[in-house]
Amino acid sequence: MGPRLPMLLKDAALTAFVAAALGLFIVGFRTVDVGSTKGLAFDYQFVDLAVAVVAIFVGRLGLSFAADGQRWPALVLGTVLGVIGASPVRLPSSFLHWFVGLAGLLIIARTLWPSAEQAIDQAKRFPQGRRFGVAGVRWLAWILLAAAVILPVTPLGDQKTMDLGVLILTYVMLGWGLNIVVGLAGLLDLGYVAFYAVGAYSYALLSTQWGLGFWAVLPLAGAFAATFGLVLGFPVLRLRGDYLAIVTLGFGEIIRLVLINWVDLTNGPAGIGSIPGPTLFGAVFAEKAPPGGVTFAQMMGVPFSGTQRLVFLYYIILGLALITNLFALRLRRLPVGRAWEALREDETACRALGINPTNTKLTAFAIGAMFAGFAGSFFAAKQRFVSPESFVFIESAIILSIVVLGGMGSQIGVVLAAVLLIGLPEWFRDLGTYRMLAFGLAMVLIMVFRPRGLIAHREPSVRLHARAGGGGG
Amino acid sequence: MTATSPLIDVERLTMRFGGLVAIDDVSFSAQPREITAIIGPNGAGKTTVFNCITGFYKPTVGRLTLRGDREYLLERMLGHEIGQQARVARTFQNIRLFPGMTVLENLLVAQHNKLMRASGMSVFGMLGLKRYQRAEAAAIEMARAWLERIGLVADADREAGELPYGAQRRLEIARAMCTEPRLLCLDEPAAGLNPRESAALNQLLVSIRDREGIGVLLIEHDMSVVMRISDHVVVLDYGRKIAEGPPADVRRDPAVIRAYLGTSEGSHDG
Numbered sequence: 080m081g082p083r084l085p086m087l088l089k090d091a092a093l094t095a096f097v098a099a100a101l102g103l104f105i106v107g108f109r110t111v112d113v114g115s116t117k118g119l120a121f122d123y124q125f126v127d128l129a130v131a132v133v134a135i136f137v138g139r140l141g142l143s144f145a146a147d148g149q150r151w152p153a154l155v156l157g158t159v160l161g162v163i164g165a166s167p168v169r170l171p172s173s174f175l176h177w178f179v180g181l182a183g184l185l186i187i188a189r190t191l192w193p194s195a196e197q198a199i200d201q202a203k204r205f206p207q208g209r210r211f212g213v214a215g216v217r218w219l220a221w222i223l224l225a226a227a228v229i230l231p232v233t234p235l236g237d238q239k240t241m242d243l244g245v246l247i248l249t250y251v252m253l254g255w256g257l258n259i260v261v262g263l264a265g266l267l268d269l270g271y272v273a274f275y276a277v278g279a280y281s282y283a284l285l286s287t288q289w290g291l292g293f294w295a296v297l298p299l300a301g302a303f304a305a306t307f308g309l310v311l312g313f314p315v316l317r318l319r320g321d322y323l324a325i326v327t328l329g330f331g332e333i334i335r336l337v338l339i340n341w342v343d344l345t346n347g348p349a350g351i352g353s354i355p356g357p358t359l360f361g362a363v364f365a366e367k368a369p370p371g372g373v374t375f376a377q378m379m380g381v382p383f384s385g386t387q388r389l390v391f392l393y394y395i396i397l398g399l400a401l402i403t404n405l406f407a408l409r410l411r412r413l414p415v416g417r418a419w420e421a422l423r424e425d426e427t428a429c430r431a432l433g434i435n436p437t438n439t440k441l442t443a444f445a446i447g448a449m450f451a452g453f454a455g456s457f458f459a460a461k462q463r464f465v466s467p468e469s470f471v472f473i474e475s476a477i478i479l480s481i482v483v484l485g486g487m488g489s490q491i492g493v494v495l496a497a498v499l500l501i502g503l504p505e506w507f508r509d510l511g512t513y514r515m516l517a518f519g520l521a522m523v524l525i526m527v528f529r530p531r532g533l534i535a536h537r538e539p540s541v542r543l544h545a546r547a548g549g550g551g552g
Numbered sequence: 553m554t555a556t557s558p559l560i561d562v563e564r565l566t567m568r569f570g571g572l573v574a575i576d577d578v579s580f581s582a583q584p585r586e587i588t589a590i591i592g593p594n595g596a597g598k599t600t601v602f603n604c605i606t607g608f609y610k611p612t613v614g615r616l617t618l619r620g621d622r623e624y625l626l627e628r629m630l631g632h633e634i635g636q637q638a639r640v641a642r643t644f645q646n647i648r649l650f651p652g653m654t655v656l657e658n659l660l661v662a663q664h665n666k667l668m669r670a671s672g673m674s675v676f677g678m679l680g681l682k683r684y685q686r687a688e689a690a691a692i693e694m695a696r697a698w699l700e701r702i703g704l705v706a707d708a709d710r711e712a713g714e715l716p717y718g719a720q721r722r723l724e725i726a727r728a729m730c731t732e733p734r735l736l737c738l739d740e741p742a743a744g745l746n747p748r749e750s751a752a753l754n755q756l757l758v759s760i761r762d763r764e765g766i767g768v769l770l771i772e773h774d775m776s777v778v779m780r781i782s783d784h785v786v787v788l789d790y791g792r793k794i795a796e797g798p799p800a801d802v803r804r805d806p807a808v809i810r811a812y813l814g815t816s817e818g819s820h821d822g
Contacts, residue, residue: 406678414660414667415674417653421661424650431606431642432731433635434664442674539654541688543696543708 087143095136102128127171134160134179141186150190157186177507181520192528216534220491227397231390241389245396245461247501249454252400254481254493256450259407261479262488263416264443265423266316267324269475270331273311274304274448276338276470278455283351283465284344293357293460297453304452305445312444316437319426331475338467350466356388357395357460364388392461399457403450404490410446412540419443420488420540477501484525486532495533496525557619559584559735559767560605565614567600574600575611576791582735582784587761587768589778589799592788593811598771599645601788602737605769606642607631620734636665641733643724645740645771651713655704655723658712659695660688662730667691698726702756718749722756729760736760737769742777750774754781779803787811 109122141156163170164180230236230244253275260268281300285291291299315326338345345351356364362375364387375391376383410416418439421429426436459465481500485492503517525533558581567575575597582588590598603609605616607629616626624638634640650658660667670676670687699705702722707715712723721741728736741757742750758781761768772778778785778799785802787795789811795802802808 409678410674413671413674413678414664415671417657417661418664418668420653420657421650421664424652425648427608428644428648428650429661430608430631431635431644431648432662432664432727433632433637433639434661435632435636537652539709540657541660541692542654543656543692543699543705 083147087140087147090143091136091140094139095132098135099128099132102131106131124171127175130170130175131178134175134182138182138186142189145186145190153186153190157183157190159183160186216491216536220494223491223494224401231393236386236390238386238389241386241393243502243505245389245393246505247497248393248396248400249458249461250478250481250497250501251494252396252403252454253451253478254485254497255400255403255407255490256447256454257478257482258485258488258490258493259410259419259450260443260447261482263407263411263423264419264440266440266443267320268327268444268447269324269472269479270327270329270334271447271451271478272470272472272474273331273334274307274451275455275458275474276334276467277304277307277448278452279459279465279469280338280345280351280455281452282456282459283354286355286459287351287353293355293456297456300456301449301452304455305449308445308448309441312441313437316440316444328472328475331470331472335467335470338470345467348467350464350468352464354459354463354465356463357391357457359391364391392457396454396457396461399453403453406446406450408490415439415442417540480522484522484529484532486529486534486536488537489532489534492532492534499525558582559619560769561615561617562601562605563615563617565601565604565616566612567597567604567609567614568612574791575604575788578614578788578791578793580786580793580796582767582769584734584767585761585765586783587757587770587781588784588786589770589772589782590786590788591772591775591778595790596788597791598788599739600791602642602739602769602771605634605735606640606737607634618735635731635733639732639734640737641728641731641735642737643721643728643739643741645743647717647720647724649712649720649724649727651711653712654709655699655712655715656692656695656708658723658727659698659730660691662727663691663694666732694730698730701759702726718745721745721749721753725756725760729764733766735767735769739771740773741770742772742774750777753777757781 107123107125107128109124110119111122112118113120137156137160141153141160144150144153144156160179161183164176164178164183170176170179227244227248231241253271257268257271260266260271278300281303282293282296285296285299286293311327311330315323315330318326339348341347358364359375360378362373362378363369364375368374368377374383375387411420418429418434421432421434422436422439429436429439458469462469477500481493481496484500485494485496499521500518503521504515507517529535561579561581563579565575565578566573578597578601580588590601592598600609604611604614605626607626608631611627614627618624618626618638618640620639624634626634626638626640629638650661653661667684667687668674671684672681676684696705696708699708702719702725704715704719704723704726707719712720715723721744725736725738725741728738738757742753745753754777757768757770760766770778770782782799785795785797785799786793787802787805787808789807794807794811795805797805
């Protein structure tokens with residue numbers, strides 16, 4: 080290290096100084112409400128700040144070592160931070176434990192990354208390695224599916240995990256639906272949540288007003304959402320790229336504003352409550368059966384438990400998500416799927432080949448909307464309450480980032496991205512308001528290490544030659 | 553020339569962009585089983601003629617009649633209908649393949665309309681019916697036949713964007729041919745090719761004319777290509793037709809010589 084060490088120290092000190100200057104006002108002081116008469120008072124958190132600044136100094140030094148190719152000092156610093164983060168040494172807040180620990184892990188990852196990358200590169204050069212990559216993705220899919228199916232019957236399947244599982248699977252399904260529009264057809268849709276809202280309100284209204292059941296409304300909700308997709312798509316799909324994105328963004332907001340303001344129909348911002356949940360062969364999931372009905376517990380002759388309903392919801396959304404997936408995979412191998420991908424690649428060339436761009440885009444838009452409608456009616460049945468607040472722009476943005484970060488067009492990538500982006504913030508829930516940092520961190524990590532998405536590999540929809548060495552299509 | 557009626561009649565075609573007259577009152581015809589070349593200095597309006605024929609521009613004035621199973625008035629049709637119904641296929645000056653899709657997929661997308669009908673607008677295809685599977689197998693067979701003709705069978709499962717430049721040019725022609733066109737419009741297919749690739753291209757174009765028996769409309773800068781393979785030449789300059797006829801006659805035409813020598817030779821940079 081020798082002569083470069085002073086330079087690296089100076090750089091780290093400068094970084095720590097910047098962090099201290101910024102953090103002094105953001106972290107160092109906090110206003111607390113001390114009652115209506117006395118107003119606000121300052122709460123000082125200089126110890127937190129000092130710990131963070133030291134961690135930043137050490138972290139920056141570690142990163143500089145890693146960038147300089149000095150692996151051992153970097154690893155030592157990373158390990159020290161990691162150990163402090165995980166150790167029972169009392170830092171002022173649990174957030175700082177996470178902060179310091181993750182910083183240590185990141186430095187270690189950064190140090191080891193070049194050699195890992197080299198190894199991956201080398202593996203790719205051999206045909207076995209490449210085949211392993213493709214087969215690996217397929218195995219990963221089966222393993223994830225098996226894990227998802229047996230999760231509720233394992234000891235892990237407690238209430239919290241089931242709740243999280245339902246949430247993640249809902250986003251997986253939405254991601255798969257949007258993947259048809261964005262990943263395959265290349266239409267940037269920023270208002271996808273509008274179709275989700277149409278599905279949710281379809282079920283909410285039809286069940287509370289007309290007494291229709293979940294299974295009867297499910298196809299209707301899909302049809303309504305698809306119709307909305309067609310109605311919106313027809314005028315706007317001649318737009319391309321940014322313009323289409325802006326119009327779909329606007330459409331998403333229009334739907335939300337209509338839901339807020341059309342009080343007669345939607346009950347406005349107060350939302351619609353007491354929506355019945357889905358039934359299994361007529362049996363409801365509740366402690367007491369409605370007049371003339373039976374509960375699931377009575378039907379099966381088992382004691383009532385709150386998780387039964389959750390497990391049932393879990394399997395419904397798992398089934399719906401798998402249907403979405405199979406549908407999308409099948410369509411991709413049909414002429415219409417190939418036309419979607421061709422449109423994404425070059426619309427002008429498509430037109431020259433006699434492909435009707437408007438119709439082809441409309442089918443993608445409507446089918447994507449249909450799955451959002453299914454997911455929406457599931458959402459309403461799960462929450463038993465819908466209000467316009469659930470369908471804000473940030474939902475569209477989250478679904479879109481799941482698709483983009485997963486790797487556009489990759490089905491398994493959507494699953495991984497949904498687990499990362501939805502699961503991480505939930506697991507970090509004890510961090511309180513800082514937990515959205517985990518969301519940001521997940522995004523940044525994916526962008527840095529996998530700029531083309533988690534799974535960037537595209538499997539051809541059809542092959543002329545069997546893949547070298549077999550393996551099948 | 554022949555007793556049969558021409559494949560396409562371009563009559564009094566005029567295209568104005570605001571004050572700029574890109575094509576001014578141009579008429580010519582192209583016969584089936586012939587290669588008709590459109591030549592002219594840079595900016596003469598050759599690509600604009602193509603864009604009018606293939607529906608990318610709506611002509612300001614003029615009538616474009618294509619004779620197939622019936623007469624098609626191209627100027628009244630939408631862009632994609634010209635490919636779908638009148639069956640005019642084209643390639644582009646700057647290659648426009650689907651670079652992220654494989655070579656084979658590129659050729660299957662070209663057979664979209666046929667396959668779409670066979671898949672019952674995707675319904676039969678979703679159900680996995682035999683009828684669609686047979687149609688897809690036939691489409692793959694047709695793609696394979698074209699890949700054999702352009703020498704790319706071994707590359708069928710590679711991404712089209714990975715192919716070398718010359719192979720991409722050939723693939724774009726094969727893709728256009730997979731739409732089973734009546735008229736094939738090629739916009740500078742020899743641009744950027746080395747002499748050997750250029751000779752192979754000539755062979756391919758002649759074989760398309762003789763075996764498929766369709767009409768070929770060709771924009772070309774490379775005079776050696778034009779003189780060797782075309783049956784009929786139309787010369788444009790500043791948006792007007794200045795000469796038309798067999799290649800040997802056009803070459804001696806004083807107006808053509810003036811147009812080419814009058815603009816500096818340095819402008820022939822492709």
